[in-house]
Amino acid sequence: xxxxxxxxxxxxxxxxxxxxxxxxxxxxxxxxxxxxxxxxxxxxxxxxxxxxxxxxxxxxxxxxxxxxxxxxxxxxxxxxxxxxxxxxxxxxxxxxxxxxxxxxxxxxxxxxxxxxxxxxxxxxxxxxxxxxxxxxxxxxxxxxxxxxxxxxxxxxxxxxxxxxxxxxxxxxxxxxxxxxxxxxxxxxxxxxxxxxxxxxxxxxxxxxxxxxxxxxxxxxxxx
Ligand SMILES: Nc1ncnc2c1ncn2[C@@H]1O[C@H](COP(=O)(O)OS(=O)(=O)O)[C@@H](OP(=O)(O)O)[C@H]1O
Ligand SMILES: Nc1ncnc2c1ncn2[C@@H]1O[C@H](COP(=O)(O)OP(=O)(O)O)[C@@H](O)[C@H]1O
Numbered sequence: 001x002x003x004x005x006x007x008x009x010x011x012x013x014x015x016x017x018x019x020x021x022x023x024x025x026x027x028x029x030x031x032x033x034x035x036x037x038x039x040x041x042x043x044x045x046x047x048x049x050x051x052x053x054x055x056x057x058x059x060x061x062x063x064x065x066x067x068x069x070x071x072x073x074x075x076x077x078x079x080x081x082x083x084x085x086x087x088x089x090x091x092x093x094x095x096x097x098x099x100x101x102x103x104x105x106x107x108x109x110x111x112x113x114x115x116x117x118x119x120x121x122x123x124x125x126x127x128x129x130x131x132x133x134x135x136x137x138x139x140x141x142x143x144x145x146x147x148x149x150x151x152x153x154x155x156x157x158x159x160x161x162x163x164x165x166x167x168x169x170x171x172x173x174x175x176x177x178x179x180x181x182x183x184x185x186x187x188x189x190x191x192x193x194x195x196x197x198x199x200x201x202x203x204x205x206x207x208x209x210x211x212x213x214x215x216x217x218x219x220x221x222x223x
Contacts, residue, residue, distance in 0.1 A: 037117030043074050044219045045114040047139055048210065051126045051186065052149025053178045054164060055156035057206065061149070061193070062123035064207045069119060072211075074220050077113050079106055081124035094175050100131050107135030114143060119219065125177050129184040146189040147210060151200065153178045 014026050038045055048065070050058045062078045069076045081102070085092065089105060092098040103126050113120035126132050136144040156178065157165040168176035175181040186192075191213055193206050201209070214220050 034115050034117060037115075041075050041117045043117070043119065044143075044221070045117045046119055046143040046145055046214075046219050047110045047114050047135070048076075048119065048121045048145045048147060048214075049110070049126070049132065049135060050121065050123045050147045050149060051132060051189075052151060053153060053156045053183055054125060054176075055159045055161065056149035056151040057193070057200070057203075058123040058125075058149055060203050061147070061206045061210070062121045064203045065210055066121055068207050068211060069220075072220065074119060075117075076119040076121055079110055079113070079120060079122045079124075081106070081126075084109075094181070096128070099125075099127060103128070103131040103135060107131075107138050110135065111138045114139065119214070125183070127177050127181065127183045129186065132186065145191065145210075145213065146186055147191045147193065148186045148189040150185065150192050150194040152195070155195075155200065 017025050017027070019025060034045070050062055052058050059080060059082075062080060066076045066078050084106060085102070088109070089102050092102050103124065106122055106124060110120045110122045122135075126135075132146060136146065138144075160166055164173060164176065165179065167173045168179040177183050191209060193201065193209060195201075211220070
């Protein structure tokens with residue numbers, strides 16, 4: 001049996017940093033590395049970032065994808081914008097700076113999940129391009145896979161499963177994405193899910209597009 005004993009570093013070896021308002025902080029290395037965790041899980045970790053209007057099918061794709069990966073023996077975890085606003089992000093609203101902070105926090109959490117060796121599926125409107133790009137920049141080695149749910153506003157509004165578009169149109173919700181708040185579509189996303197001949201792909205077909213991409217890029221291969 002091997003027992004890991006961390007060697008104490010001298011104060012000269014430790015690097016002190018200041019990050020934002022955090023002064024005099026030090027980075028603590030973990031004894032188990034990301035590569036080892038990926039090996040244990042037999043997969044290559046990444047962040048699958050699903051962006052799109054409310055009602056475009058983000059949660060449907062995220063949940064079906066997570067189930068399909070589980071069936072295949074791959075471990076994923078879904079970070080859903082709505083759900084995270086019940087806890088971690090409950091102090092944030094929907095004004096521009098709050099949405100930016102929401103995305104920044106979820107980007108950081110997604111990075112931790114990827115570091116843990118998981119396929120992290122983030123499902124948020126994430127309406128601002130620069131915020132999504134900042135999350136991409138947090139991930140090393142191009143392990144950020146942006147999936148754009150390119151569904152027309154008319155379809156999302158027709159679906160309106162939560163009745164939010166109706167409330168927004170009636171002026172009862174202010175700053176609703178797509179109605180009186182902006183959505184900036186990606187310019188260079190890895191995967192675009194869109195209608196073909198005016199028909200939305202089935203949930204199974206949407207999952208198929210993402211799984212094919214993950215397979216081709218070697219994320220699902222047993223390492
Ligand atoms: N003003 C406004 N605009 C858009 N969406 C609103 C708003 N108010 C509440 N909701 C509900 O919040 C869900 C979106 O949360 P997100 O964290 O994904 O939003 S964002 O990325 O910070 O823009 C969104 O969930 P989805 O429908 O799953 O997208 C809505 O249920
Ligand atoms: N591919 C699809 N085909 C048909 N209906 C869909 C599809 N994807 C999502 N839906 C339906 O559209 C509605 C909105 O989907 P949802 O996943 O909740 O969107 P979002 O998370 O982007 O708000 C739901 O009622 C869902 O069942």
